[in-house]
Amino acid sequence: MDVLRWFFSVVLLVFFALVVVANYALILSYYFKKRRSSLILLIGGLAGAIGCALCPSEIVQKLWWIPLVADLGCAPILLFAIAEYSFKWFSGKSK
Secondary structure: HHHHHHHHHHHHHHHHHHHHHHHHHHHHHHHHOOOOOOOOHHHHHHHHHHHHOOOOOOOHHOOOHHHHHHHOOOOHHHHHHHHHHHHHHHHHHOO
């Protein structure tokens, strides 16, 4: 049973790593080349969190929240969006 848990955990964490690299590459592409594109929202962070939770290692299980923070498409972009819309709403600039 632990072999299956390790397998699925590693698969999900590798997928998480690929999505995180893609999201950071998209940000850098916009910053340097002004090429617009969309982030991969929530999928990578959720896959990483599930991968950590499935892992047989108790240390890794306790770190389930790190993928949600590390992936730009999860907590960071959601917090930025909430802050931006709140600022617009409070300043009366929303339409």
